[in-house]
Amino acid sequence: MxxxxxxxxxxxxxxxxxxxxxxxxxxxxxxxxxxxxxxxxxxxxxxxxxxxxxxxxxxxxxxxxxxxxxxxxxxxxxxxxxxxxxxxxxxxxxxxxxxxxxxxRMNRVLEVNAEDLDCRVEPGVTRDQLNTHLRDTGLFFPIDPGANASIGGMASTRASGTNAVRYGTMKDAVLSVTAVTANGEEIRTARRARKSSAGYDLTRLFVGAEGTLGVLTSVTLRLHGIPQKISGGVCAFPTIKAACDAVIMTIQMGIPVARIELLDDLQIRACNAYSGLAYQESPTLFLEFHGTEETVRLQAEQFGEIAAECGGGNFQWTANAEERSKLWKARHDAYWASRALAPGLNALSTDVCVPISRLADCVTETQEDIRKHGHLATIVGHAGDGNFHVLILFDDKDAKEVAGVEEFVGRLNARALSMDGTCTGEHGVGQGKMAFLELELDGAVDIMREIKRAVDPDDIFNPGKIFRLR
Structure with a gap:
């Protein structure tokens, strides 16, 4: 499929x-x-x-x-x-x-408005380049999909990542864009004001359009102040359900966690081997808190109490920047750590997102599916917003194995949709998720086609992505 x-x-x-x-x-x-x-x-x-x-x-x-x-x-x-x-x-x-x-080569930071906490950049600027440029202003751009992606690409795929639970996704970060449309003219979708009731929200139309409506030439972004203090930590749990219960309680209690990432036991084993760590090989949460020295300490203590109530182990947290960097580098290297489990195999990375109350059900059923069909796959999740990724390793030269992987992806998406979730929380639709988008939104996809025909009648912008026009 x-x-x-x-x-x-x-x-x-x-x-x-x-x-x-x-x-x-x-x-x-x-x-x-x-x-x-x-x-x-x-x-x-x-x-x-x-x-x-x-x-x-x-x-x-x-x-x-x-x-x-x-x-x-x-x-x-x-x-x-x-x-x-x-x-x-x-x-x-x-x-x-x-x-x-x-x-x-269009990678210039065009303006930074520190007083207004925003900036305007060309689409080729990467998130690392932007944050390096912003370092002396006391501001940062928080959206972190893992890869050092370009801002234009992140806007086009409506990217998010590990910080989304606190800072939102690209949908929340983009204030406006300029884009070249099918007549070769450049339009601006909004001004820099933080809110507006002026006409259609064209900014949100281009954010997530995956280049199918026009070509972005600049992006205006919302920025945030660099936190005074940051602390991070790791906590192991006996089961996926126990870890997810801790996540739900943390969110419901209003603890302003900046990152809360779920790694299953196989992913932890892979990270230990690849990054030279020694974490307990069981479902684990990686967390990060932003604030003042007092607030991050209080948040960490509150989470520690929740973890203990949910059966978690000792919550090990630190405000040491070097130790935190090692923790999050291991998380960002999860893809390569998983690939290292079987270097001769190819990999498919896919994602779904469900309401947070169904995350434990969806992940647990997915793990059972993986075991039942004998797949080799790891799971990582942005647990704070119900989004998780499966990296499945397989022999792409074995037709039977490829078919089995495709069937697994079909079941995964059907499972998420049955829980009122979505076929993709942050990867986008592209070519790989087109069939699932039809299942998820049904007649709404016809409205998307009408918009595409109106804006791009000759279908020149990134054809064959999201849906088929004809």
């Missing part, structure tokens, strides 16, 4: 040839058609097959973007935006060929 929508679309060979000729002349060395570079701009972070663009354009300004879009629109050639290529559901593939627009 996962691969059922990864189909090659109709190619406009004459249009593609014309556009490649025009861009080669206008951009010179900034337009490349070599197979190796085109391969790097197709999807390589998952087992979804790569579908290469016909050329890669390295843009340096919004004027470059407008010119490329106008040329592609005139010849009805697809345009695929590319940030860092860290998306997980085939978002940067080119099923109908076309032009990949690489934003790595």
């Amino acid at each position: 996962v691969l059922s929508d990864v189909r090659a679309g109709a190619r406009n060979e004459a249009g593609i040839a014309a556009v490649c000729g025009i861009l080669k002349q206008s951009l010179g060395e900034r337009f490349q058609t070599g197979a190796s570079l085109r391969g790097q701009h197709a999807h390589t972070t998952t087992y979804i097959p790569s579908q290469l663009p016909d050329g890669v354009a390295f843009v340096e300004s919004s004027e470059d973007v407008k010119a490329i879009v106008r040329t592609c629109a005139e010849h009805k050639v697809p345009v695929i935006p590319f940030g860092t290529g860290s998306s997980l559901e085939g978002q940067v593939n080119a099923p109908s060929g076309g032009i990949s627009i690489d934003f790595s």
Whole structure:
């Protein structure tokens, strides 16, 4: 089922040839058609097959973007935006060929308004670059999907990550965008005011559109003050249910936890081996608290009491920056730690999200499913908002094993939907989740198609993603 929508679309060979000729002349060395570079701009972070663009354009300004879009629109050639290529559901593939627009050179921080706690950046700025730039202002950008993703890509996939339980997702962080639409003109979706009742919320329409409605050329972001004090800790639990119960109580009591991550026993084993740790190999919560020295101490103590009530072990917490860094590096390296369990196998990373009250049920049933069908898979979760990821390792050269993985992903999504959840909490739809989106939203997808047809009638913006227009 996962691969059922990864189909090659109709190619406009004459249009593609014309556009490649025009861009080669206008951009010179900034337009490349070599197979190796085109391969790097197709999807390589998952087992979804790569579908290469016909050329890669390295843009340096919004004027470059407008010119490329106008040329592609005139010849009805697809345009695929590319940030860092860290998306997980085939978002940067080119099923109908076309032009990949690489934003790595549009990586300037355009303005920082420290008094208003916001900034405006070009789409190629990565979250690490932005936070390095902001360091001396006392502000930071909190959205942390793990990978050093570009801001444009994060906005396009409505990314979130470990800090979402306190700071929200990209939906909450983006104040406005500028985007080039199908007529080659640049629009601005909102001003910098923190709230507005002026017309349709076009910002939210572009955030999460995965490049299917236009090409982002700048993003205005909400920032936050760097906390005076940060503490983090680890607590093991006898079961997934016990760990999830502790999460639910923590959220219900209003403890302002910044991060609360769930790792199953196999993931802990993988992290221990990969990162040189010695944590107890049982379901575990990683936590972080932000505030003053007094408030983070109080929050940690409150969580320790909750953990004990839920059967958890000793909650080990620290405010030492080096120790916290080691803890969260292990969490961010969870993908590679899992891959190291079976280096010869390929991996599929998938995610779902359910109401927090159903998280224990969904994770427990998923673990039972994994055991029943003999899969090798780890689970990590942003437990504070009911979102979890499964990384399943398999032999992609064994057709039977591939089919088994696809069936597992289908059951996982059906399970989440049966609990009034969603097929993706943060990976996005891309190509891999298209069938599940139809199951989740049914007739609402037809409204999305109508919006797409109105904004992009020739389907040039990232075609074959989220849903099929025709």
